Amino acid sequence: MTRKRIAALVGNPNAGKSALFNALTGARQKIANYPGVTVERKAGRLTLPSGEPLELIDLPGSYSFDAASPDEEVTRKVVHGEFEGEATPEVIVLVVDAANLEQHLVFAQEVLELGRPTVVALNMIDLAERDGLTLDPAALSAALGVPVIPTVAVRGRGLQELTAAIAEAETHAAEDAQWRGHVTLPERRLVAKHMARGATLSASARHTIENGIDRVLLNPWVGPVILFGLLFVIFQAVFAWATPFADALDGAVGAISGWVSGIMPEGFIRDFITEGVLAGVGSVVVFLPQIVILFFFILLMEASGYMARAAFLMDRLMAGVGLSGKSFIPLLSSFACAIPGIMAARSIPDPKDRLTTILVAPLMTCSARLPVYAVIIAAVIPETSVGPGIGLQGLVLFALYLAGIVGALVVALVLRNTLAKGAASGFIMEMPRYQLPRIKDLAIGLWQRAYVFLRRAGTIIFMVTIALWLLLSFPKAEPGESQLDASVAGMVADGLHPVLEPIGFNREMSLALIPAMAAREVAVSALATTYAVDAEDEDLAAEGVTDRIAALWSLPTALAFLAWFVFAPQCISTIAVARRETNGWKWPTFMVVYLFVLAYVFAGLTFWIATALGL
Numbered sequence: 001m002t003r004k005r006i007a008a009l010v011g012n013p014n015a016g017k018s019a020l021f022n023a024l025t026g027a028r029q030k031i032a033n034y035p036g037v038t039v040e041r042k043a044g045r046l047t048l049p050s051g052e053p054l055e056l057i058d059l060p061g062s063y064s065f066d067a068a069s070p071d072e073e074v075t076r077k078v079v080h081g082e083f084e085g086e087a088t089p090e091v092i093v094l095v096v097d098a099a100n101l102e103q104h105l106v107f108a109q110e111v112l113e114l115g116r117p118t119v120v121a122l123n124m125i126d127l128a129e130r131d132g133l134t135l136d137p138a139a140l141s142a143a144l145g146v147p148v149i150p151t152v153a154v155r156g157r158g159l160q161e162l163t164a165a166i167a168e169a170e171t172h173a174a175e176d177a178q179w180r181g182h183v184t185l186p187e188r189r190l191v192a193k194h195m196a197r198g199a200t201l202s203a204s205a206r207h208t209i210e211n212g213i214d215r216v217l218l219n220p221w222v223g224p225v226i227l228f229g230l231l232f233v234i235f236q237a238v239f240a241w242a243t244p245f246a247d248a249l250d251g252a253v254g255a256i257s258g259w260v261s262g263i264m265p266e267g268f269i270r271d272f273i274t275e276g277v278l279a280g281v282g283s284v285v286v287f288l289p290q291i292v293i294l295f296f297f298i299l300l301m302e303a304s305g306y307m308a309r310a311a312f313l314m315d316r317l318m319a320g321v322g323l324s325g326k327s328f329i330p331l332l333s334s335f336a337c338a339i340p341g342i343m344a345a346r347s348i349p350d351p352k353d354r355l356t357t358i359l360v361a362p363l364m365t366c367s368a369r370l371p372v373y374a375v376i377i378a379a380v381i382p383e384t385s386v387g388p389g390i391g392l393q394g395l396v397l398f399a400l401y402l403a404g405i406v407g408a409l410v411v412a413l414v415l416r417n418t419l420a421k422g423a424a425s426g427f428i429m430e431m432p433r434y435q436l437p438r439i440k441d442l443a444i445g446l447w448q449r450a451y452v453f454l455r456r457a458g459t460i461i462f463m464v465t466i467a468l469w470l471l472l473s474f475p476k477a478e479p480g481e482s483q484l485d486a487s488v489a490g491m492v493a494d495g496l497h498p499v500l501e502p503i504g505f506n507r508e509m510s511l512a513l514i515p516a517m518a519a520r521e522v523a524v525s526a527l528a529t530t531y532a533v534d535a536e537d538e539d540l541a542a543e544g545v546t547d548r549i550a551a552l553w554s555l556p557t558a559l560a561f562l563a564w565f566v567f568a569p570q571c572i573s574t575i576a577v578a579r580r581e582t583n584g585w586k587w588p589t590f591m592v593v594y595l596f597v598l599a600y601v602f603a604g605l606t607f608w609i610a611t612a613l614g615l
C-alpha cells in the first residue's frame with residue numbers, strides 16, 4: 001500500500017483557503033472576512049477522481065516564508081517538511097485572491113520557487129467580477145508555469161476542476177518546476193505587477209461604493225461613534241430580543257419540572273431530576289437565546305469585513321496602552337471565548353505584544369459570563385427604561401462589558417511599562433472587501449455556537465452541577481435544620497465564606513465559585529441547585545433562581561458578585577491554553593494571581609461603595 005498523498009493550501013491571509021478546504025473536504029473550519037483567522041494546521045480528506053484519498057492541509061495565511069509571527073511559522077514549517085510528525089506535502093495548492101491579484105502574486109512567486117508540483121486556485125472570481133475585473137486564467141497560467149483554476153470557494157465553483165488539477169499535478173512534478181523567479185522584494189513586486197496586468201483582460205473602476213462606506217466608517221470622528229453605537233445596540237438586543245424566547249424556555253423548564261413532580265413519587269430520583277437537572281442545568285440552558293443573539297452580531301461583523309475596520313479604528317487607542325490594532329481581533333474574539341482569543345494572538349509578530357494580549361484576553365467578557373451577568377441583572381436591576389429604546393438592564397450589561405475592556409487596557413498599559421516592556425509596534429492590516437454575509441454561513445455559524453453551548457450544558461455543566469447536587473443533598477438535614485447547613489457542600493462553603501465575607505459575599509455565592517472554575521456558567525446552575533435543594537417547601541422550590549436571588553441578595557452583594565466575575569479567572573481551560581501558548585507555567589500563574597487580586601479588590605470596592613451609598 002502506498003502512503004496517502006498530502007496537499008497543502010498555501011497563500012496570503014484571507015484568500016479563501018479555509019473556505020476551499022471546507023468545500024473540498026466537508027470540514028467546518030472557521031472562515032471569516034479578516035486576515036489571520038486560521039492559526040493552526042488542520043488536515044482533512046479529499047477523494048481524487050481516481051477514488052484515491054488525499055490528505056488536504058489547511059494552513060494559516062502568510063505573506064512570506066520569512067515567518068514573522070507564530071502562525072506564519074507553522075505554514076513555513078509544514079511547507080518545508082519541518083513540522084513535527086508530518087511529511088512534506090507533495091502538492092501545493094496556492095490560493096490567490098483574483099480581486100487582489102497583484103498583492104497575492106508576491107508571495108506566490110516565493111511559493112513557486114520551491115519547485116514543487118503546484119496548482120493555483122484563482123479564488124474569489126465573483127468578487128473580481130463585482131469589482132469590474134475580467135481575468136485571463138490561461139495567461140496567468142502561462143506566466144506562472146503551473147495550472148490556474150478559477151474558483152469561487154463559497155459557492156463551490158471550480159472545485160471539480162481544482163481536484164482534477166491536484167490529481168494531475170502529482171504526476172507532472174518535473175514539468176512544473178520550471179519557474180525561476182526574482183529574489184528581492186522590490187523585484188517580486190514588479191514582477192507581480194506585470195503578471196497581474198498581463199492576466200487582466202479588462203478593468204472598469206467600481207470601487208466607489210466601498211471607498212464611500214470606508215470614508216464614513218473609518219472617519220476618525222464618526223467611525224468610533226458608529227462602533228460604540230453598534231456595540232451598544234448589541235447589548236440592548238441581547239436583553240430586549242431574547243426576553244420572549246428566554247421566558248418561553250424558562251416556562252417550559254418550569255412546566256417540565258412541575259410535570260415530573262406530579263407523576264413521580266417523592267424521593268431521590270425525583271429530587272435529582274427537579275433540583276439537579278432541571279433547576280441546575282435548566283437555569284443555564286434558558287440563556288441560549290442570549291448567546292445566539294450575541295453571536296449573530298459577532299458573526300455579522302466577522303463576515304461583512306467590519307471587524308478589520310474596527311481593529312483599524314481601535315489602533316490609536318490600543319497604541320495608547322502599548323499594543324496595536326493587531327491585538328484588537330484576538331481581544332474581540334475573546335467576547336466569544338478567551339481560548340480562541342488567546343490562540344488568535346499567534347498572528348501577532350512581536351513576542352511581548354503577543355504575551356500582553358494573552359494575559360489580558362481573559363478580561364474580555366466571554367460568552368460564558370453572559371448567563372451569570374444576565375441572571376443577576378434580571379434579579380436585581382429593574383426592567384425600566386432610561387431613555388427612548390434604552391433599557392436599564394441592557395445598559396448595565398454594556399457597562400460590565402466596558403469594565404472588562406477598560407480593565408484590559410489598563411492592565412496592558414501597566415504590563416507594557418513593566419514586565420512586557422516595549423514600544424508599540426506599527427499596525428499594518430489590509431482591509432478586506434465588504435461582503436454581504438451569506439445566510440447559509442450565518443445559519444451554520446449560529447448553529448455551531450448553539451451546539452457548543454448546549455454541549456457544554458449537557459456535559460461539563462451537567463456533571464459539575466450533579467456533583468454539587470450530591471454534595472448538597474447529603475447528609476440529610478434533621479427536621480428544623482437547613483439542608484445547606486447539614487450538607488458536605490455547606491461545610492465547604494463555611495470554610496471559604498470567611499475569606500469572601502468582607503467583600504459582601506454570602507455563603508451560597510462562595511460555594512458557587514468553586515464549581516464555577518470548571519465553567520463560568522456553573523455559577524448559575526450551582527446557585528439554582530443550592531436554592532432548589534435548600535427550599536423548605538414546594539412553593540419555594542418552584543421559584544426560579546432569579547426570584548430567589550431577588551428575594552435574598554442585597555443590591556451591594558449582587559453588584560459585588562458581578563464585579564467579581566468581570567475580573568476573576570474562573571475557567572481552567574483558559575489557564576491551560578495560556579500555558580500551552582506561552583510554553584510554561586510562569587505566565588499563566590501570574591495571570592491567575594493578578595486576576596484574582598483584581599477580582600477581590602474590585603468586588604470589595606463595589607460592595608463597600610454601594611453599601612456606603614445606601615443602595
Ligand SMILES: Nc1nc2c(ncn2[C@@H]2O[C@H](COP(=O)(O)OP(=O)(O)OP(=O)(O)O)[C@@H](O)[C@H]2O)c(=O)[nH]1
Nearest residue numbers: 014015016017018019032036037038061124152153
Ligand atoms: N465572494 C467570495 N467570498 C469568498 C470566497 N472564498 C472565500 N470567501 C470569503 O472570504 C473570507 C475569507 O475566507 P477564509 O477561507 O477565511 O480565508 P483564509 O485564506 O482561510 O484566511 P486566513 O485563515 O486568515 O489565512 C470569508 O469571509 C469567506 O466567506 C469566494 O470565492 N468568493
Ligand SMILES: [Mg+2]
Nearest residue numbers: 017018037038
Ligand atoms: Mg483560514
